[in-house]
Amino acid sequence: MMASRSAAGGSLHDSTKGTLMAKQWTVSATNDGAQYQTPVVVRTWDLLADEPADLGGTDLGPTPAELLLAALASCKVITLRMYAARKGLPLRTVTCTVEGGIDTPEAPLRVTLDLTGDLDDAQRDRLREIASRCPVERLLQRSTEVVTALAPSPTAAPPRA
Numbered sequence: 001m002m003a004s005r006s007a008a009g010g011s012l013h014d015s016t017k018g019t020l021m022a023k024q025w026t027v028s029a030t031n032d033g034a035q036y037q038t039p040v041v042v043r044t045w046d047l048l049a050d051e052p053a054d055l056g057g058t059d060l061g062p063t064p065a066e067l068l069l070a071a072l073a074s075c076k077v078i079t080l081r082m083y084a085a086r087k088g089l090p091l092r093t094v095t096c097t098v099e100g101g102i103d104t105p106e107a108p109l110r111v112t113l114d115l116t117g118d119l120d121d122a123q124r125d126r127l128r129e130i131a132s133r134c135p136v137e138r139l140l141q142r143s144t145e146v147v148t149a150l151a152p153s154p155t156a157a158p159p160r161a
Helices: 064-087 121-131 135-141
Strands: 011-014 023-029 038-042 045-049 091-099 110-117
Touching: 045 064, 064 091, 064 110, 064 121, 064 135, 110 121
Parallel strands: none
Antiparallel strands: 011 023, 023 038, 038 045, 091 110
């Protein structure tokens, strides 16, 4: 399920580092006790993450791992569409399929690009190279430290002096 939110929902912060990768995004997910159904807010969009029924969910949305794979696939497609437009390449359709699982974290994600259009072998190979430079792949390939902190509890007692 996807729905547009008002401009107030979610936020996008642009840092001043001067590079395309300098953008910072804020995404939030909240579960109010509805089993695994978890609404996710991304800028002005509402998404729903869930788990399949065989894992105790209600299968009303993709799993978090599927959302990650979808982010990679869509980023590659958008990157290729932008590049082809800028270079005037006759790219008609781009389909990106990503396969992978969380059960075997050491196994690579397998990506297949299906490119249609009047492209020669050199253009197809260049598009493959460009797809490997999409921002989501760059994020996944670097070792990203994840720092998890607790928000202050609204009922917490003040710290002792």
